[in-house]
Amino acid sequence: MSPRSHMKPLAGTAAALLLVAGSGLLVGCGAETRGGAAGSDPQAVAAQTAMHGQAQQPLQTTAADWKSLAAALGRTGTLMKGTVYRVPLPRKDLAVTTQGITIKPGLALGGYATFAKYHDGTMLMGDLVITEDELPKVTDALQTAGIEQTALHKHLLQQSPAIWWTHVHAMGNPVALAKGLKSALAATAIPPASPPPATQPPIDLDTAGIDKAIGRKGTADGGIYKFSIPRKNTVTDGMHVLPSALGITTGINFQPLGGNRAAINGDFVMAAPEVQKVIRALRKGGIDIVELHNHALNDQPRVFYMHFWATGDGVTLAKALRPALNATALAPTS
Secondary structure, three states: OOOOOOOOOOOHHHHHHHHHOOOOOOOOOOOOOOOOOHHHOHHHHHHHHHHOOOOEOOOOOOHHHHHHHHHHHOOOOEEEOOOEEEEEEEOOOOOOEEOOEEOOHHHHOEEEEEEEEEOOEEEEEEEEEEEOOOHHHHHHHHHHHOOEEEEEEOOOOOOEOOEEEEEEEEEEOHHHHHHHHHHHHOOOOOOOOOOOOOOOOOOOOOHHHHHHHHOOOOEEEOOEEEEEEEEOOOOEEOOEEOOHHHOOEEEEEEEEEEOOEEEEEEEEEEEHHHHHHHHHHHHHOOOEEEEEEOOOOOEEOOEEEEEEEEEEEHHHHHHHHHHHHHOOOEOOOO
8 A cells, every 4th residue: 555744734824834844843833845936935835735725736757866865864765756755665584474475575564754845845654664673773763863653553463573664754864854754764674775786587367367257457576466556536645645666555465375375455545435445345355354543643534544454366355355345436547
């Protein structure tokens, strides 16, 4: 579905001056310091933006702009649409079962960290998949680094071992963000990302039928058939526009179980008026509700996320999901 500054919207000249007076701390007003004439100073641009109540768009970047962050983090990512640098953090080290089904990492264990640059700093948003034993140590490391935890929940019902998902957020210098996140990852056994297979494993599902039922075309990824659907409305966080690649997408994943059967998991991204409609649609289709929560502290409009679970014939499940999708404001197909 994280793929989110959690400052309250700033008002007035004094608040804007506070924004640009930040000292590089990870949370709040940490601005990256750059030289240049006053007229082109990014901090001055941020001040003008805040004073006029205009949310900042993320800056366009290149892969080279993220080399120092990747080196500090010790992990590399992929640049998405020139704005979001996404580092995958899947739990390929864990053997997680729920209701007798062994969960593939791509179905529900795909943690990540995303980064986007703005005029007043770099934003970190991510979702870490951690064991119950790791959770206290990860929490302490994040708090020591000044990285906010904005959600703590589960994506699955009964599961073994016990797994938690925690969303993280911070604003500041990209290298400092990476070092802070690395300290939290060091408290886990999350392995380095492995290269994708040369060829995708076969998907034992009627993918054409699933595509028709969903109304969009999915993607095969590591043995999982996936849909990632952004919302059509703009979401902001404090004074920052959030691109969908930061995790503001509805994610639907199908794990083949044999004989065209599948386990489905993922999360719906919803505005408040859509939540009950989606719940009713999913339950009418026999799909279980797992969690309802927020990923952010200060998003506007408020965005809610709901995880779900079911097993059955793949096309039948896709047909059951379609009314819930239709109850949300999704971006049109391209």
